[in-house]
Amino acid sequence: MSMFLQACVNGLLMGGFYSLMGMGQNIIFGVMKIVNFCHGEMLMVGMYLTFILYTFFGIDPYLAVPIVAVTMFCLGSLIQHTLITPSLGTKSFTNLLFLTVGLGLLLSNGALVIFGSEYRSIRTAYSQTYIQLGPVTMALPRLISFGVLIVVTVALFAFLKYTTIGKQIRAVSQNPVGAEVVGIDVKKIYILTYGLGIALAGTAGALLTQFYTIFPTAGASFGFRALIVVVVGGLGSIPGAFLAGIFLGLLETMSALFISPSYSDLIVFMTFIVILVVRQTMIARRK
Amino acid sequence: MKLRKLTSLLCVAAVAMSALSGCSGSGGSETTAATEATTTAAAGGESKAEAEGETEPAGAELTGEPIKIGTIYAMSGGSAAIGTNILRGIDFAVAEINAAGGVDGRPLEVVRGDHAGDAATGRSEAERLITQEHVDVMMGCHMSVVTEVVAQVCQQYGVPMITAISTLDRLSNEEHKDMDYFFRLCPLNSVYVEDMLMYLRDSKEQTGEEIKTVAIFTDRAAIGQELIRCVELFKDEYGLELVATVDYTSNATDLSAQVLALKQANPDAILCDSYIGDATLFIQTLKEQNYSPKMIVAKANGFTDPSFITNLGSIANGVASVVEFNPDLTNGKEINEEFKAEFGVDMNGHSAESYTVVWLFKAAIEAAGSAEGEAVKEALANIEINGEFPGGRKIVLPYDKIKFENYDLAGEAHYRDNTSASVAIAQIQDGEWKTVWPFDFSDTKIAYPAPLQ
Numbered sequence: 001m002s003m004f005l006q007a008c009v010n011g012l013l014m015g016g017f018y019s020l021m022g023m024g025q026n027i028i029f030g031v032m033k034i035v036n037f038c039h040g041e042m043l044m045v046g047m048y049l050t051f052i053l054y055t056f057f058g059i060d061p062y063l064a065v066p067i068v069a070v071t072m073f074c075l076g077s078l079i080q081h082t083l084i085t086p087s088l089g090t091k092s093f094t095n096l097l098f099l100t101v102g103l104g105l106l107l108s109n110g111a112l113v114i115f116g117s118e119y120r121s122i123r124t125a126y127s128q129t130y131i132q133l134g135p136v137t138m139a140l141p142r143l144i145s146f147g148v149l150i151v152v153t154v155a156l157f158a159f160l161k162y163t164t165i166g167k168q169i170r171a172v173s174q175n176p177v178g179a180e181v182v183g184i185d186v187k188k189i190y191i192l193t194y195g196l197g198i199a200l201a202g203t204a205g206a207l208l209t210q211f212y213t214i215f216p217t218a219g220a221s222f223g224f225r226a227l228i229v230v231v232v233g234g235l236g237s238i239p240g241a242f243l244a245g246i247f248l249g250l251l252e253t254m255s256a257l258f259i260s261p262s263y264s265d266l267i268v269f270m271t272f273i274v275i276l277v278v279r280q281t282m283i284a285r286r287k
Numbered sequence: 288m289k290l291r292k293l294t295s296l297l298c299v300a301a302v303a304m305s306a307l308s309g310c311s312g313s314g315g316s317e318t319t320a321a322t323e324a325t326t327t328a329a330a331g332g333e334s335k336a337e338a339e340g341e342t343e344p345a346g347a348e349l350t351g352e353p354i355k356i357g358t359i360y361a362m363s364g365g366s367a368a369i370g371t372n373i374l375r376g377i378d379f380a381v382a383e384i385n386a387a388g389g390v391d392g393r394p395l396e397v398v399r400g401d402h403a404g405d406a407a408t409g410r411s412e413a414e415r416l417i418t419q420e421h422v423d424v425m426m427g428c429h430m431s432v433v434t435e436v437v438a439q440v441c442q443q444y445g446v447p448m449i450t451a452i453s454t455l456d457r458l459s460n461e462e463h464k465d466m467d468y469f470f471r472l473c474p475l476n477s478v479y480v481e482d483m484l485m486y487l488r489d490s491k492e493q494t495g496e497e498i499k500t501v502a503i504f505t506d507r508a509a510i511g512q513e514l515i516r517c518v519e520l521f522k523d524e525y526g527l528e529l530v531a532t533v534d535y536t537s538n539a540t541d542l543s544a545q546v547l548a549l550k551q552a553n554p555d556a557i558l559c560d561s562y563i564g565d566a567t568l569f570i571q572t573l574k575e576q577n578y579s580p581k582m583i584v585a586k587a588n589g590f591t592d593p594s595f596i597t598n599l600g601s602i603a604n605g606v607a608s609v610v611e612f613n614p615d616l617t618n619g620k621e622i623n624e625e626f627k628a629e630f631g632v633d634m635n636g637h638s639a640e641s642y643t644v645v646w647l648f649k650a651a652i653e654a655a656g657s658a659e660g661e662a663v664k665e666a667l668a669n670i671e672i673n674g675e676f677p678g679g680r681k682i683v684l685p686y687d688k689i690k691f692e693n694y695d696l697a698g699e700a701h702y703r704d705n706t707s708a709s710v711a712i713a714q715i716q717d718g719e720w721k722t723v724w725p726f727d728f729s730d731t732k733i734a735y736p737a738p739l740q
Contacts, residue, residue, distance in 0.1 A: 003547055006576065010543035017540075119563045121598040128602060130574060137577035211571055212540075213564045213598060221540045249541075256544030262507075262534050264544055 002135030007253040013142045015249020016149040017204050021222050022229025022241035023156065024200030030173040030236030031193040032088065034096045038104030040223015042198050045107060046072055046205025047214045048115060054122050054209075061122055061209050062144060068206040069199045076198025079103070080191045088190070104223075111216040119213040127210040141210035148207055152200070153242055160238065169193055173236060201226075228272050349385060351393030354658045356381070356648060357422030357446075359400040359412050359437050360429055366404050369429050369637060373452070374399070375630050376638030377426065380645035387678070390649045393658075398422050402433050409433035413440035422446065423658040424648050426641065431455030438469040445660040447667055449647060451640040452611075454479065459701040467703070468664050470691045472647065473640055474708040477696060479609050480517035480558075483584050484525040486607070486712045486724045487556050490582070493726075494735040498582065502531040502554035504545065504569065506561055514560045514586055520697045530554050538564055542572045549578065556582035563589035567598050573739065574602055581736035583607060584712065596718055605737025607714040611636025612684060613722045616711060617729060619683045639683050646676045647689065653677070667691060668703070685711035685728045 021039065028036045036042075049068045053059040059067070083103070087095050129140040160166040171179040172189045180186050204222070212218065225248060233244030248268065255267040358377060360370035374397075381395045389395060398420045400412035409428060416422045417440065425441050425448040428434045434453040441448040449470045450458070456475045463469065474482070487498040503518055505511035511534055522529055531552035533545045542565065549557060557580045561569060566589035573579070585608040589595060596603050614623040614633045622642075626634040634642075647670070652658050655666035672689040675681040682689065688707040693700070712724035714734060722729035 003551060007544065007547060010541070010547070010576075014541045014543070119567060119592070119594050119598060121567065123598075123600060128574065128600070130577065132577070137575060139571075139575040142575070211568075211575070213567045215564060217538065218564075221538050225540065252541065253544045253547075257547060261545045261548045262532075265536055 003257060005134075005136050007257045008250065009136050009138060011250035011253035012246060013138070013146050013249070014252065015246035016146045017208065017222065017245070018225050018229050018248045019242045019245025020149055020152065020200055020204040020207075021226035022233060022245045023153070023238055024197040024204070025226045025230050026233065026236060026238060026241040027169075027200070028194055028197040029230060030238070031169060032084075032190055034084070034088075034093075035100070035227070035230075036194075036197065037097065037100040037223070038107060039197075039201050039226050040219030040221070041104040041107040042072065042076075042201035042219065043205040043208070043222050044111060044214075044216065044219035045075070046202030047209050047212075047218060048111060049202065050206040050209045051120060051122060051214050054124075060124060061206060062148065065148060065203055065206045068202050072202030073195040073199040075195075077191045077195035079198070080194035084194060085187060085190060108216045108219070115216065117216065119215045121213050122209045124210065139211055145207040145210075148203075152203060156200075156238065165189075165192060228268070232272060232275050349389045349392060349394040351389065351391070353394045353396035354390055354424075354652060355396050355398050355420060355422040356645065357398050357400060357413075357416035357420065357425045357427075359402050359409055359416070359425070359427035359433070361404045362399065362401040363403050366429065370401075372635055372637045373429060373641045375626075376451075376634070376641035377645055379626055379629065379638070380642045384645065384649055384679075390652050390658075391656075395645070395649070400427075402428055402430075402437075404430060404433075406430075406433050406436045410436045410440055413437040417441070417444045417446055423652075423660070424448070424663060426451060426644055426648075428453065429637070431458055434458060435463075438463075438466055442466045442468050445664075447648075447651075447660055447663045449644045449667070451644040452637050456696075456699075456701075459704045461700050464700075464702050467668070468660070469703065470667055471704045472644055472689070472708065473611070473705070474710055475696065475701070475704065476513060477517045477520060478708065479586055479710055480514060481521050482710050482712070483558055483586065483609060484518070484521050484527060486584060487527065487582070488525050489724060489726065490733055490735070493733045496555075496581075496735070498527070498555040500528045500530045500552075500554045501556050501558055502533065502549055502552050503529065504533050504549060504557050504559040504561070506565065507534045507536050510560050510586075510588065514558065518558060535565065537562055539568065542568050543576055545569075546572045546576045546578055549580070550576060554580070556580070556584060558584050558586070559590070560586040561589045563592040563595060566590050566592070566595060570599055570602055570606065570739070579736065579739050583737055585609070591720070596715060601718065602739050603715050604717065605715065605734050605739050607712050607723065607733075607737075608720075609710045610713045610720065610722070611710055612639035613711060613713045613720055615720075615729070615731070616683075616685055616722050617727075618681050618685070618687075622680065622683050634683075643682065643684060643689075646679055647672070649679070650676050685709055685722075685725055 025036055025039050046068050049071060050061050050064045053064040054061055083099060087099055127141050131138050131140055160170055168184045168189055171184060172186055176186055229241050229244045229248055233240030251268055252264050256264040360373050361367050362370045377397055381397055385394050398416055400416050402409035402412055425446050427437050429452050431453040434450050435458060438448055447468050449472055452473050454473055454476045456477055459471055491497045503515055505514050515532060518529060531548060533548050535542060535545050583606050587609050590606060590608045612619055612635060623634045651663050651666040651670055655662035668691060674687050686707045686709045689705050691703045692706045693702045694706055711722050711728060713720040714723045716734055721731040723731050723733045
């Protein structure tokens with residue numbers, strides 16, 4: 001039983017990261033209908049930014065979160081404005097595919113050149129503090145990170161639901177032509193959306209730094225999981241992505257507990273395929 | 288339309304996944320090499336110059352025709368850093384031998400070949416060294432696949448060759464029975480694992496507790512399969528029960544499930560082999576899941592990466608690993624100080640093993656009375672070094688005998704391996720690697736249970 005509770009907590013804490021990554025990916029997909037293949041690398045950039053802020057300026061990784069988020073937002077907006085928007089005009093999926101994949105390679109190799117292949121980590125005074133709650137143990141940084149994740153998620157929901165810009169983003173996501181007709185600056189919304197998605201990835205990266213090692217390809221595993229979250233949670237659906245992330249985290253730890261850790265990846269990918277097939281059949285039937 | 292998009296997304300995802308696994312596999316091995324590269328690159332340049340500077344004047348005093356040692360290692364490409372360490376060991380031994388009168392009055396000379404990490408290049412370099420440079424003996428390589436090719440060339444031309452560091456079991460098996468010009472100094476891969484199990488058995492002497500059950504924690508890639516295979520091979524001989532085999536995919540995002548599985552199995556000791564990122568995450572996750580295994584023994588790799596201790600700090604204390612050489616080894620302390628004075632870095636396993644091979648060639652050529660290939664080969668086949676080289680130092684590695692023999696290892700015949708070769712086990716104590724096994728070669732006691740804090 002205590003193992004079960006511990007596995008639940010582990011799944012939740014990890015799932016939060018998959019959610020955050022998935023929501024970032026999904027907001028981009030929802031609005032622009034493009035898959036951002038450099039999402040994982042953006043998480044890695046967020047990690048290195050936090051690392052720089054901590055090592056050279058002594059800023060606590062959690063205080064660095066807003067700085068990282070804003071910086072990443074600017075970076076994302078810049079990329080959207082200079083690289084992606086021009087490519088969107090071509091209406092070519094492959095063009096954007098290669099653009100984002102290439103950008104990802106550029107970022108991870110850039111990090112390799114700048115920081116070397118050394119595995120780095122951030123250790124603060126409290127990063128090796130562990131909290132015992134009945135039968136369950138948690139690392140303090142993981143708990144704080146999860147708290148921040150919840151706050152970010154709630155803020156994102158509220159932003160999309162109640163602010164004018166949020167409503168515009170949703171409008172563009174539902175019908176870009178209609179949105180343009182009613183006078184929404186679609187290009188501006190694209191820039192905002194991509195920036196927002198990248199900021200979410202950067203935030204996830206910053207929150208990870210205290211219990212994960214920082215290296216140039218650190219984002220790859222997370223980027224791929226973000227893709228699963230998007231597909232499982234529904235393309236473009238933010239609440240869907242949130243739930244799917246938590247589900248993925250729990251699925252990983254539960255399948256390891258009840259079947260075998262060796263099969264947990266296999267089970268995750270099988271579930272992914274099963275959900276895809278089931279959904280396709282449902283869509284086909286509805287037609 | 289949506290259907291098509293989903294399908295294409297899935298295809299792309301599959302491509303991404305394969306790219307991902309490809310990256311993580313190679314990423315790991317590249318990483319260790321590149322890390323070393325950054326730390327040693329600067330020292331490498333100056334040390335080479337220094338060593339050459341020292342060899343020449345000493346060599347000038349010796350009148351005889353030089354004896355040429357051909358070396359084939361990577362001096363460029365991704366594994367150049369490893370080559371640098373090996374060549375330092377060789378240069379150090381050559382300078383020492385030449386300063387003390389050379390080999391029967393003839394100086395040693397090193398002729399370097401660069402295989403750049405590629406077997407085909409290795410072959411052409413071997414041919415160049417033998418036919419154009421006329422080397423008398425050959426040393427190489429650090430990648431077992433290249434070693435195999437170079438050994439074939441040496442066999443063809445009748446040039447004796449010793450590999451200092453190629454550990455792949457296959458190099459000395461039945462297939463290579465007739466390659467009688469090829470000898471291996473270092474322990475085999477499976478001996479590494481056997482020594483880990485020997486350490487578990489011997490540890491009782493110091494800890495008072497017998498290790499009966501073990502679990503394996505390792506990468507799903509080739510390195511992990513190798514560890515599992517070897518443990519299966521030797522576990523019965525050492526009276527160990529394998530209670531769990533837990534694996535994961537390289538660069539895991541989360542290892543909590545694996546740690547919980549280990550916690551559930553509750554073994555007396557955990558054997559592991561991981562790349563650096565996963566090794567770091569593993570120890571961190573142990574703490575997070577409130578699990579303190581009493582003994583963790585790693586097969587080097589990520590656990591001995593310099594950043595392992597830096598990143599983890601005190602929670603790494605107690606982790607043990609296989610090492611070929613450690614500066615505090617009783618046999619190696621003295622030479623390490625001289626080596627460090629010369630090159631500014633500690634001697635590592637590769638430099639210590641290559642250093643030993645040069646001395647071995649000296650002893651064999653002196654015993655043979657000439658540097659002629661067949662005579663040296665015969666001398667190597669019969670050589671037996673006990674404790675120290677004639678007119679030289681003690682063996683600086685964690686064993687005190689060198690003899691090339693044919694023997695059976697776990698039911699498979701092997702030829703011309705140094706059967707006394709062994710690795711040492713070092714444990715992190717107060718943030719530093721301390722040799723703890725073999726007991727005769729260390730002054731430090733095992734910290735048990737592993738403190739992990």
